[in-house]
Each structure stands twice: as structure tokens, then as C-alpha cells.
Amino acid sequence: MNIIDMTIHELHTALKGKQLSSVEATTAMLERIESVEPQVGSFITVTTEGALANARDADQRIARGECHLLTGIPLAIKDIFLTEGIRTTCGSRILDNFIPPYSATSWEKLRDQGAVLLGKLNQDEFAMGSSNESSAYGPTRNPWDTACIPGGSSGGSAAAVAAREAIATLGTDTGGSIRQPASHCGCVGLKPTYGRVSRYGVIAYASSLDQVGPLTRDVADCAIMLGAISGYDPKDSTSVDTPVPDYAASLAKGVKGLKIGLPKEYFIAGLDPDVQVAMDAAIETYRRLGAVFVDISLPHTDYAVATYYLIATAEASSNLARYDGVRFGHRAEADGLLGMYSKSRSEGFGSEVKRRIMLGTYALSSGYYDAYYVKAQKARTLIMNDFMAAFASVDVMLTPVAPTPAFKIGEKINDPLQMYLSDIFTIPVNLAGTCAMSLPAGFSNSGLPIGLQLIGKPFGEETILRAGHAFEQATEWHTRKATI
Amino acid sequence: MKMTTADVEYVARLARLELTPGEKELFAEQMGAILGYVEKIKGLNTDGIVPTSHAVPMENAFREDVIQSSIGLKKALANAPETAGSFFAVPKVIE
């Protein structure tokens, strides 16, 4: 088996059994990166020397008999995670030269196990986007069709998994930024319940919506990564102190009798026909596996995108105020203080970021705060209530991830509103604060991946992982590889 | 929903963003369209509904009043575009 095609669990077995060293595995990944990067553009920074040093350390640990699930496994993480001593840009010019003095908790947990860092992955600037086209470091291309977007904002994270440039990756999801690129790139992507994983050291976009999650080749790997990064962090006030279950242990329990809800608002006319076919097939598969389907309604779905774009942009406009050129980041030449602020920010931020800052500032401004921001917070309550009510009668929900497969690079860039509307199926989950996972469920006629979304109850990650695993065992979508 | 260039200028000032005339026009148009779309929540009946500011019901996250080591002057200033001694330096501020 080719190293680059291995999953975490396969590589772990090989490393533990001394069939292969971490240095060998890492070297293979670095060669792969060099080979396909010109076509894909998943990475902003490749940490070649650092990766090999990590790998040597890992090999020493393994030689001592210490081999955790992630020891020696070559991973890559979105450039939104602070990595001490390693440049972190968040896809933006304004942080082009930023070298953090500390690391994100979620990354440190992987480091503690001895994971290897291959590099920092490309993303939409400040996680604002659904196509990875707003990165200041160039777009990432979909490994299945390089004329297409990989999805966003964790486009690099998904593309790297699909292109086999990393065994697994970390991304963040605020409105679908893990699930949608996972769907477009044919890999597994999970957004945990809000508060499950620490946000400390993750550059903030929308604080009440952001969550860290893994992108992997299969569901078992996803369970491993989730287990490694989850848990209470006293440095994050929004981190929840609840025990982390052994996600891998319950994977194989099957779905007999599992009640799956189909929210009618997500199966609308106008869904791309290839997506419809994939969903129908998935429903059929689950029926065969013994799951039971329940028709449900999430009546406020239609307000989700509007709600999201008010709350997220409002929080973002405040979170991004710290990028002022005073203590770090890009500083423009200017005469006075006001000029320094405005020029630094205008030179450093791209247009999507500026647009969202403006929207958010407007939504919070005097005279509009109640009509926009507070109203949106109330709409959010209604959306959350929809989910809680529906979960009284189902265990999980099944929906499409995106209305269409990946579109072409440049196709929607000039119509931001159109771009926003394509997040319709993923956004409500962030608003409700609960968990969801995207997994491969088919391909379009043109060979582009199509994912299905499993939405779970708050802290119900075990159930969606189990349901995903059962689906995976019964299908072969996840075994197909991009030919890049 | 119409957004004028004046509206855009006001918001840009608040947000410390400098826009070109072309950007101002484009943003006025795009923001107008987006705001026109999000206006739909105004039609939603939210009587008696409490706004959600936190996604998961948590309260009272504290730390004890115990000193933790600071990161030190060197690291604090490491990314500074300009320093003067131990200070971050900025254009002179007149109060």
C-alpha cells in the first residue's frame, strides 16, 4: 500500500509494528506535496525541516515503546491555528509576517501525542468564504477537477486530504467551512458541538459560531482526531467541561432502529439533480441497514442565512478590530494615527473581509442594533428551538451538504449574495450550536464528489460517527481517489 | 434596500477602512443587496423570544486570582512593526 493513501489507523498500525518509520512516512508526504502542490495549492507554508524534526522525535518515542494513535502521523492544519514560532497568516496579507508566541490548544493536544506538522493550509481570508477564492495566497483547486473550487473556508484542509498531501487535517467551521469543502472534495469532515473543542489559539471569526474539527479519509480517522482534540480548556470560557467519550469504541454498533429525520425544508425543488440522486441512494442504503426515517420540519430554516450573516459579521467586525498595525501584523506608512489604522487595514484586508466588517459594523451601529443584531439573535433562538423540538422524535438528521457540487473557480466571486446562499444547509447547525458531519455519498455526472450531512444532538458526536461508519461500510464512495 | 455612498463612508470610518471611490460604489451596491436580503428577518414574529448570545447554556467560567507567568518582553514585542525601547511605537497622538 502506498504510504500516501494510508489512513491514520493504518499508518498507526504500520508505525507501531515498526514496518515503517515516521521519517519515511513524512518524507513520502513531503514528496507528494512537492509533486502536486503546483496544481492544488493546499498549503500556505510547508514546514519541511520542522516536519522531519517532528518525525525524528516521534520515531524516538515509538522506539521507547510509546506509540499513541497520532504519534508520528503527518498532519497539516489550517493557517487559522496559531503555531508557536511558525508563521500563521489566516489567509491574509495583514498577518503575512506574523510569528505567534504561542500555539492553539487543539494543535498542542495533537503535538503532545507526537503528531508531525507538515505545514499550514490555505483558506479563505479570516475564514470568510465558501470557495477558498478569497485567500491572499491564491486559490486552492479541487483535486477532482482543478478548474473547480475545493469549497471553503477550509479549502486547503479538504484538498490536502483529497490530494493525499496529508493523512488528515484540522479545519474550522463557522457556517459550514469544514463540511462543505469536505463534501466538495470527497472526504469526511466533522463540526463538533460548540464548546466541545477549545477555541484558544484559533483566530476568531465569529466567536459564538466558530468550532474546530477534523477532515479525514474515513470515519474511523475522524473519531480518532475528534477524541484527540476534544476536552475542556480552562483558557477558553466557552469550553464545556463534559467528559470526552471513546468515539472509536461505539463506531461499529450499527444503525438498526436509528431514527433519522428528513427535514422537509432541506429537500426542496431546485436541488441539483446529481445531489438529489445521491441523497435518494443514501436514504435507500440507510433503510437497508435498518434505520427508520421520520419526516420532520425545521420551520425557520429560511431565515438561517440572513440570521447568520448578521450575527457572524457583527462578531467578526469586532474580532477584527485588533488588526490595527500597532502590535503585530501589517503596518502601512502614514502620517497620523487615523491614517495608519485605515491604510494598514485597507492594504491588509481583502474585499470579502472588508465587506463583512462593513456589514457587521452596520448591524451593530446606533439605530440599527435592535432591528438587525438583536432581531437576528432572537431568530437564532427560534432556529435552535426548531432543532431541539425535532430531536425529541429523531436521533439524527440527514440532509444534503450543498445545493450543488463544486462550482467553477470565478463563477460566483462577483456575486457575494449568491455565494452566501449556497451555505443554506450547513449554516443552521452552527446557529443551533450542535454537531454535524459530512461524508462522501456519491459523485456528479462530471465526477465531482457529493457529500451527505448527518446532524446530531448537542454532544451527540458518537451517534453521527456511528451512523457515518455504518454508511461507509455499506458503500465505496470513500475509497475512490482523485487521480491528481 | 438602498445604501448610499455616504452610508458606506460613515461605516468605513467607524471600521477604520479606507475605500477607493470605486470600492465605495461597489460596496454600496453589494451591501444594499445583502441588507435587502437579510431584511427578511424583520418579518419574523419574535414576540417574547429571548435573544441567544451563547450557543450552549454555560455560566460562571472563572479562574483563580493566581499569577501565571507572562510571556516576557521579548515575545511581547517580537511582532511589533515599530518599537521604542520597551514601548510599542505609534505616530504621535495628540490628546
Add this chain to the structure above:
Amino acid sequence: MKYQPVIGLEVHVQLLTDTKIFCGCSTKFGSEPNSQTCPVCLGLPGALPVLNKKVVEFAIKAGLSTNCSITPRSIFARKNYFYPDLPKGYQISQFEDPICQRGWLDIKLEGGELKRIGITRIHMEEDAGKLVHGDLSGLNDRSGVDLNRACTPLLEVVSEPDLRSSDEAVVYLKQLHQIVTWLGICDGNMEEGSFRCDANVSVMPVGSSTLGTRAEIKNVNSFKFVKQAIEYEIRRQIDLIEDGGTVVQETRLFDPNSGTTRSMRSKEEAHDYRYFPDPDLVPLVISDEWVERSRQELPELPEQRQQRFIAELGLTLYDAEVLTASRALADYFEAGVAAGGNAKLVGNWTMGEITRALNDSGTSIEACPVAPLQLAELLKLIDNGTISGKIAKTVFDEMWRSGKAPQSIVEEQGLVQVSDSGAIEGLIDEIMAANAGQVEEFRGGKEKVFGFFVGQVMKASRGKANPSVVNELLLNKLKG
């Protein structure tokens, strides 16, 4: 037209916690710039705030001591604006649901009557860093940012506009100052910025109930300056109105050198702070049990302690007020009484000798080298006649210098008062014999000469003769 001033005060109280409000950096004053910082208070990307529980405890104490209701569920909010000393581009404060609300302070006016000044709210917030300007070495034409102070916990105490004169304002401030230092939640050092006052001043015609436009005078850091600033501002506004102008709502700075206030140019533009609940912090829920526990832990407040000193220890109002200037001083006094000293005497000596010695040597009461127990012993020695009051002062000085117990000093230096009539009579006889002329003068009616003889006896006895015994015996002998 007569005008009446209307004043409201906002006081920023810097809390005496060891660490900052949202991170574990030290709050120690005077360190090298930017040496007490971390990702959180530097406002680095990815950093998150975590609330210091002690700040909440201090806030509850402050609220209970000013008759406030403690809000059961309070929220932190972001106040958004750009300034170099504000690293995140927003200040974490409280807006709609502050921790304390609807309290009051009864201030003592000059005539002795009480006036109730409402306290609208008390809320918690983080301090900004420090901005230093040009002339400091190395800065030239730049300004410098020091973030050591950033994220230091503050309580903002907002009064109702119930004050009607600069004097009332100063009384209110002094009382508030006393409370927060008494509680031990603030060191009260105004020069270092631990207790900062903003004054909102407006005027309205006497008899009117429509408030005039107010101007805000920011950051006045002494009681004297507050009085000056308010008085200047009142006159300025009245003059302006009488000249046909209108008062503009603006922020002004007090210049101590000229005694005037001037408009702050850079803050002219109206601030749209865009307050919203901070999503990085969770709601603060304070149970009734927590409030009760805090109430039990409150020390006896100055007012109550004064009342008790008057009622139980028989002190005058004046003495009680002086002895409760600080909690440490009141504690010292009470410890002296508890050690057996007479309350009046302990009070006099504390306000007298002790305070003088502390001031002269620049020592704080907490570091007083004479312990209350020792003071009480000294007073006992006077009371039982071992030493005279005058000698006691000498003994006290030695106690201060050496830290030794009064008994030891008296013995070592042989200062025991001589009360033996026989010994004193002997001295008197000698002196009378040597000063026959003065004896004649006294017997001739010149009573003033008595003092001369007293002096001679005291001198001959090296101050140790018991003055009252001397007086009695001398009088008898002189009269013949």
C-alpha cells in the same frame, strides 16, 4: 438669573487583585513597560478572556457596601472603539446588565445633615494600557504604548446627578474612597491612578427641573483638582450661557497648571460604541447564597464602627471620625483598648504621639514599630503612677526607636517615678534652703514663683518626681 450646578460622578476604582481581570498576568505597578503581558492582554489573534473570580467578589463587596442590589445574572459587553492603548479594539465592560444597581451613599454635609446620593450602577471592566508621549527618552516624535496596565480590573461606580456643588462632590468622593480602601479592594492611591474621577457637570436655572447639557471632565486625580475643575466648569458654563452661547456635550480635560478645563479635540467625534454581549464570556450568575456569604464576610464599615466607638467606648464624634480614617488605624486603636488600655487615653495617644511619629518617619500604621499591646502597657504605667505623663513621652520615643517594651525601658533607664514623700520632702527642703529669697517672695504674695520651685524640684529629681506629690508637698512647705 441664578443657576444651579448639577453634578454626577463616574469613579474608576482599580482593584487590588494579584492578577488582571481576564488573564493571569501580575497587576504590580511600576514594572518595565510590556513586561507583564500575555496573548490575552496583548490582544493577540486567538487569545480568549477568562474571568478572575476575585474581581467578582470585590464587586459584590463594593455593591453591598453602597446599598446596591446585586444583579442575579449579569453580562459582559464589548465597547468597540479604536485607540492605541486598547489592544483588542474593544474594551470588555458591562452595559445592559451590570453587576450592581440602584445603591446610594449618605454623605455628611457641613452642617452635619445627611444627603442621599444615588448610585446608578457599579460595573466591572478592564483597564486600557498606557499611552506615553514624545518627550520621554527614545520616543521623540512618536507615542509609546505600554500594555502592563491593560486588562487591570476596574470597577466603575456611577452616581446619579444628585450632587449640587463642588463641596458635595468632594465629600462623596472621599466617602467612596474611604469605603473602597476600607474594604481592602483598592489601595486608593490617586497619584498612581488607582482611584480616578470623571465629573459630569451641567447647570440649570434655579427652580427648573430640566437638566442642562453636560460636559464631562475626564480623569481628575486628586480631591483638590476635582473641586477646582468642577468650580471652573460651572463658571465657564454659566458665563457661556449668559453670553448667549450654548453648552456643547463634549469631553474636557482639566489642566492643573491653569486651573481650567479644555475641550479634548481628538475625542470630538461622537463615539458609536456598538455595545453587544461578549460572545467569548459566559453569563455571570450570582446566587442569593453567594450574596449572603459576601455580606457575612464584610468588615464593619467606617460609619458603623464610628457609631460603635461612640456608643460603646465613649469617644466623641470627632475622635471616632479621626480614628476611623483607615481600617488599619481603627484596628490599631481597638487592639490597644482590648489590651487593657483606657479608650480615651489610647485614642489620644493614637491620634497624638503615634500619628505624629508615623508622619515624621513616613511609616504606615501597618508598620508601626510600637504595637498596640505595648502602647496599652505604657498607659498602664502612667495610670498606676510608675511614671509621669511627661516621662512617658520619653519612654515612648525609646519604644519607637528600639522596639523594647515600656517596662524594660523604664527599668533600664531608672525612670521610675519617685512618689515617696520623704524623698521629695528632702529635695524640697534643700531647694528652699538654697533659694531663701524666692521663698520670701512667694510668702509675700508672688504666686508665680511657685512654678520656679516646681521646676527646680523636677530638675533635681531628673524629672522623676511625681508631679502631683511635688505640688502638694511644695505648697504645704512654702506656705509654711
